[in-house]
Amino acid sequence: MTDGASTTGERAPSVAREPWQPATITAVSRLTSRVVSVTLRPERWRPFLAGQHADVRLTAEDGYRTHRSYSIASPPAAEGTLELVIELLGDGEVSPFFHEVAAAGDTVEIRGPSASHFAWRPEEPGAVFLAAGGSGVVPFLSIVRQRAHVTAPSPMALLYSARSWEDVIAGEELLAHEQAQRGLVVSFALTRQAPRRSSDFAARIDASIVAEMMARLGEPVRHAFVCGAQRFVGSVADLLVGAGVPAQSIRTERYGGS
């Protein structure tokens, strides 16, 4: 077959690509020593699903551009705004901008929210299990926050692994949600510190912790979401499969090495 060009040419877009749009930074606040929250007000906000991410594009004076995807922490219910939570990467190109330069009033460009795979659909029946490693909790902040606005939501468990309480993102807020929301269980697995509550764990997530959380959920897991660094996600997804959760009901999002 020699008509590669014409074959691929058929795929020429017939619909305009989603344009980048300006978004004004309305607030930058520090959540932990390595994590900042950046609130944006896009020119044209649109509804999205909790768990989705947005692309952010930065442009240098000479026209050089780069973009990254960030999970959205704010719930769709917070109309008009998008909150991104950005961890500082040692060798990062974009995260240092948000940590060291960005301030309220600055403008960046965004595209999205997009990607419908790693997204919570409250209308889907069945218990939900969320497992986060480190800044992998960000899409789950959106989900837990959105759940507060849903009538009679399904049971949900959030198991959040971090090194210490100081590294936990929005810990107090998550505890408040657990108090306020019926059917929501939140537990922390701290790997380098004893936890404050007896319902939390002082260990890396293992089979017994997963089993304990599944028991607290009280219903079979119908939808599992796992988000974090590569190794964390691989290990926890395997634990869920080992605990009998069907592989096709486990959705993963991995923060790669970049």
Added chain:
Amino acid sequence: MATRGFVGRRPASDHADRVPPGQHLVPDFPVLSAGPTPHVATADWSFTLKVGPRPVQVWTWDEFNALPRSRYTRDIHCVTTWSKLDTRWEGVLVDDILAAAGIAAPTAYLLAHSYDGYSTNVPVADVIGGKAMVATHFDDRPLEADHGGPARLVVPHLYFWKSAKWIHGLQFTAHDEAGFWELRGYHMYGDPWREQRFTHD
């Protein structure tokens, strides 16, 4: 519109022409997948070539590895914006799979099917002529499960989600049928040089 205070880090100039727009280079090899990593033992592995619903040939692991083997070194580009230069692959070219089955491509489109239920579509023209292989080795070592082992499709000139991990077979289709990510908002073709990331790009 410049972003106040953003300087950026450009690829080294001798690599600049190898990095598509919106991509940045990484030294490591990030793992991305939709769900848990399937652990497929080579004893249980098989590869099926289909035309529509009809199986044309099935290879066991040993039979597949007896097919003519090829190596190439290519740059790869992930839709999540990382690119990695000079990745070294070894496996069986799609050309050699078709030759072993004794068929020429009967349609212009393929779906690659994976052990985890994932699928992705790719035009036949993009996998023949030495362009794509079913790789069993990366960097001279058997492909790790996290990277798609025992075997994955490698179509290096398209965004890397087209290079289906844990491949179980290839299926010729009469039309260009959307696969897993393509049904979830990603582009039907996925050319990194044209930044075909999402459906309407």
